[in-house]
Amino acid sequence: MSEKKRALKTGIGYEVEKKMEDNYDREEAAGTPTHVVNWVNAVTEGEHDKCAECDWKSICTHLRDGVVLCKLVNKLLKADGKSPITFQKKVMSPFVAMTNIENFNKGAMTYGLAEEFTFQSGDLWEVRKGPFLNVINGLHSLGFVANQKNVQPTYKGELKKGE
Numbered sequence: 585m586s587e588k589k590r591a592l593k594t595g596i597g598y599e600v601e602k603k604m605e606d607n608y609d610r611e612e613a614a615g616t617p618t619h620v621v622n623w624v625n626a627v628t629e630g631e632h633d634k635c636a637e638c639d640w641k642s643i644c645t646h647l648r649d650g651v652v653l654c655k656l657v658n659k660l661l662k663a664d665g666k667s668p669i670t671f672q673k674k675v676m677s678p679f680v681a682m683t684n685i686e687n688f689n690k691g692a693m694t695y696g697l698a699e700e701f702t703f704q705s706g707d708l709w710e711v712r713k714g715p716f717l718n719v720i721n722g723l724h725s726l727g728f729v730a731n732q733k734n735v736q737p738t739y740k741g742e743l744k745k746g747e
Contacts, residue, residue, distance in 0.1 A: 618630065620720055622740065640716055650684025
């Protein structure tokens with residue numbers, strides 16, 4: 585079965601997508617995705633397989649079903665004395681994955697992440713580099729919220745973004 589392909593963007597849509605991809609490249613050069621992967625792997629150690637690579641497609645594929653995200657936020661919520669979120673561990677459809685991602689966002693906001701740092705499920709599910717920046721930025725911000733609450737392991741991302 586062949587992979588479904590999107591129509592190529594043109595005009596303003598192309599320019600927006602290209603700018604988002606360029607912004608992701610700047611974050612990648614600053615090391616943000618690597619810091620995010622290292623932190624997520626450390627927090628979820630023993631509960632989920634590690635993400636072995638730090639390229640955007642590998643990270644996106646690893647997080648895509650929302651399971652590791654839900655495990656991450658549940659560990660943070662537990663450490664903060666808050667109730668865990670519910671999620672489906674066996675993801676058999678896009679609907680279940682997107683529900684997991686939405687539940688992660690709700691849990692992250694309950695934990696203390698500002699709504700503007702959450703992302704849409706499509707940003708992750710569609711496996712597109714530009715929108716995936718929203719996912720990385722959301723996890724980057726969640727790491728700083730966890731640091732403010734003295735969660736171990738500490739998120740080691742840089743507060744100052746790449747130029």
